[in-house]
């Protein structure tokens with residue numbers, strides 16, 4: 001049977017479900033709500049016209065890494081580009097995990113850490129967050145060391161909670177955990193705090209970043225930032241040519257003019273403030289700390305609310321995990337989208353749930 005050739009340890013895997021994207025209001029995937037302005041798209045079109053299509057792209061995306069290094073105040077030798085930061089997560093798992101090695105993650109946190117751990121033959125250990133999705137830092141460190149974990153993955157700000165771990169605690173984790181510590185700063189721009197300045201101070205630290213949340217989800221570009229010692233190992237596993245020439249070309253246009261990114265972030269932050277205020281006026285909704293480009297809310301019946309919104313053409317993120325029962329994650333939208341959402345979660349609706 002052909003199934004005899006399949007990996008038995010992947011038999012219970014489900015392929016990553018992406019919801020259909022034909023809703024009028026898409027507030028489910030933590031993307032930036034607006035497309036690039038037309039004049040920038042024209043600039044990109046001209047840049048693509050110059051692309052060399054018959055040759056493989058720059059294998060290490062060196063120009064992109066150089067520009068991203070400037071953007072994030074590090075040296076380019078510390079930066080590796082990936083086909084989305086998803087690929088960076090996979091490269092990390094594949095580089096350091098032997099079969100049966102343990103990886104510590106918070107629960108809840110970004111699901112791909114556990115998935116790529118398992119694909120690499122590792123074992124994810126989920127450490128539940130406490131009240132208000134707070135991390136017990138000392139407890140976390142002690143489990144990591146007791147279990148002889150090889151890698152820790154933490155998103156900061158956390159997806160999906162929107163909460164953060166303060167700098168002192170991040171440092172405590174890096175210093176206290178006897179393993180590689182990956183701090184995923186996918187939502188850094190909406191929080192403003194980073195640990196990237198410490199990559200050379202701690203040889204076990206890797207920082208992840210992405211362009212997906214700041215207006216470039218389509219081009220699939222993420223970054224891994226670390227010290228030369230870990231970088232050398234990671235480079236053994238990185239596929240050559242993993243960032244295609246078109247994405248490299250587009251990223252260069254944008255990163256040469258980072259004002260475009262700052263403007264996107266500024267508008268998202270303004271809308272986050274607006275949406276937060278409007279949601280906080282509605283009875284029956286619990287708001288969690290929102291330091292990213294989304295707001296996690298708690299409601300009495302998430303499934304009913306999600307369906308009502310879908311019926312109105314608004315897609316937001318619901319969850320199956322027990323820890324997120326009756327939570328919904330709302331990506332910050334444009335003013336019109338936010339208003340549309342608010343109108344549909346009116347006081348009367350909440351009363352009926």
Ligand code: PMP
Nearest residue numbers: 084085086155159186210212222
């Ligand atoms: N890390 C976190 C915490 C995320 O939320 C996401 C995207 N949802 C990613 C990484 C992956 O981002 P990318 O689009 O760069 O693969």
